Amino acid sequence: MGDGQQRYEWSTRFARSVAEELRGGVAAGALTWAEADILLARLRTVVEQALEPTPVG
Template identity: 70%
Template sequence: MRDGEIRSEWSTRFARAVAEEIRHGVRSGALTWAEADELLARLRVLVDQALDLAPQFN
């Protein structure tokens, strides 16, 4: 398996885990849908920043 495929599989599992945790937070009343949207927006920025810092592979 190529490195890109491994990263793709990991990112898919990560996205699904985050989505499930956020859905659980909304179902349990810990988060509103508006808070969940804000959390996702902030997480997206954080991940984008982390990817910018990651070493580039050719």
């Protein structure tokens, strides 16, 4: 299995886990769908920043 395939599988599992947790939080009444959307947008920003290459210099 290539490195690209492993990354794809990991990212798919990660996305599914996040989605399940958000659905569970809404179902439990811990947050609303609007709050879940905001949380997801913030998480996306954090992940994108973490994946940006660090400038050399």
